[in-house]
Amino acid sequence: xxxxxxxxxxxxxxxxxxxxxxxxxxxxxxxxxxxxxxxxxxxxxxxxxxxxxxxxxxxxxxxxxxxxxxxxxxxxxxxxxxxxxxxxxxxxxxxxxxxxxxxxxxxxxxxxxxxxxxxxxxxxxxxxxxxxxxxxxxxxxxxxxxxxxxxxx
Amino acid sequence: xxxxxxxxxxxxxxxxxxxxxxxxxxxxxxxxxxxxxxxxxxxxxxxxxxxxxxxxxxxxxxxxxxxxxxxxxxxxxxxxxxxxxxxxxxxxxxxxxxxxxxxxxxxxxxxxxxxxxxxxxxxxxxxxxxxxxxxxxxxxxxxxxxxxxxxxx
DNA sequence: CGCGAGTGCTAGCAGTTGCAAGCGCTCTGC
DNA sequence: GCAGAGCGCTTGCAACTGCTAGCACTCGCG
Numbered sequence: 001x002x003x004x005x006x007x008x009x010x011x012x013x014x015x016x017x018x019x020x021x022x023x024x025x026x027x028x029x030x031x032x033x034x035x036x037x038x039x040x041x042x043x044x045x046x047x048x049x050x051x052x053x054x055x056x057x058x059x060x061x062x063x064x065x066x067x068x069x070x071x072x073x074x075x076x077x078x079x080x081x082x083x084x085x086x087x088x089x090x091x092x093x094x095x096x097x098x099x100x101x102x103x104x105x106x107x108x109x110x111x112x113x114x115x116x117x118x119x120x121x122x123x124x125x126x127x128x129x130x131x132x133x134x135x136x137x138x139x140x141x142x143x144x145x146x147x148x149x150x151x152x153x
Numbered sequence: 154x155x156x157x158x159x160x161x162x163x164x165x166x167x168x169x170x171x172x173x174x175x176x177x178x179x180x181x182x183x184x185x186x187x188x189x190x191x192x193x194x195x196x197x198x199x200x201x202x203x204x205x206x207x208x209x210x211x212x213x214x215x216x217x218x219x220x221x222x223x224x225x226x227x228x229x230x231x232x233x234x235x236x237x238x239x240x241x242x243x244x245x246x247x248x249x250x251x252x253x254x255x256x257x258x259x260x261x262x263x264x265x266x267x268x269x270x271x272x273x274x275x276x277x278x279x280x281x282x283x284x285x286x287x288x289x290x291x292x293x294x295x296x297x298x299x300x301x302x303x304x305x306x
Numbered sequence: 307c308g309c310g311a312g313t314g315c316t317a318g319c320a321g322t323t324g325c326a327a328g329c330g331c332t333c334t335g336c
Numbered sequence: 337g338c339a340g341a342g343c344g345c346t347t348g349c350a351a352c353t354g355c356t357a358g359c360a361c362t363c364g365c366g
Binding site for chain 2: 079081084090093094095096098100104105111112115116118119122123126129130133138141
Binding site: 219 | 352
């Protein structure tokens with residue numbers, strides 16, 4: 001019995017460790033895959049929102065259209081420079097793409113509120129107006145799950 | 154006398170033109186070199202400020218030391234991910250390195266603009282709307298020239 | 307002196323990035 | 337029907353990125 005228990009325990013432990021390692025790897029792969037596929041899907045969604053073909057965006061961004069296609073499908077991982085060019089073509093900020101690509105950390109939600117409140121060039125009334133609009137926008141986004149909002153986090 | 158003056162004038166002019174061209178080329182090279190060599194030189198200067206050897210930084214950053222050496226000497230251009238790792242090893246913000254590498258623009262004068270652009274809970278359209286209103290408010294405040302009197306608006 | 311530890315760099319290589327050439331498809335006009 | 341324009345994608349390739357193995361050098365110690 002004791003020798004049976006002794007032999008089963010190491011096996012169980014090994015199995016659990018392997019399971020946990022597998023889980024971590026799977027989890028890490030999921031996170032990595034999410035970041036890579038996320039930026040491509042986001043670029044495509046922004047492009048479709050702008051009602052622009054892949055070739056048109058490739059041209060205005062100064063990127064080859066096959067490469068842009070590969071990026072959108074998650075087959076390639078673009079450099080920051082390419083993301084910058086794509087952002088220019090989409091007329092959005094490069095920072096937005098960097099955040100989704102995991103290059104740049106996202107800002108906590110309160111940063112906007114804090115920044116507005118601390119801005120010395122605004123009157124108190126203007127601050128309230130801006131923050132009201134900001135709150136409204138975010139409420140809308142929570143309810144409607146807009147495609148441009150990554151909800152997978 | 155007159156013939157001496159005539160011969161000295163053209164020579165002086167040619168020399169000045171050559172000098173100006175050389176100055177422009179030198180200036181352009183300096184600007185380009187500044188971005189590429191700038192990030193490497195900056196990393197080296199930060200490393201020396203921290204009194205850390207190249208190998209120590211490479212280890213804490215999780216980067217190979219030959220590659221870090223090449224980066225510092227401007228022979229290679231690191232990706233944003235590598236810059237992120239180096240920033241971690243140097244205990245400085247990745248953004249500081251991104252700015253010097255030309256990946257990220259310098260902070261806008263307004264913290265509000267920065268925060269809004271980086272906010273992932275807003276769509277790109279909403280960001281533009283908010284920033285347009287923000288710009289309008291600030292323009293109004295500039296015209297009325299009453300920065301210290303918020304209640305008059 | 308020799309040795310070990312540490313230094314920064316060279317050279318070659320595997321994998322990745324971004325491109326050009328080209329494909330098959332759809333739609334429109336003649 | 338055909339030709340042309342546009343669409344998104346496949347494939348192969350050159351250049352680049354980041355690494356490993358190893359080198360020459362300096363310094364301190366016995």
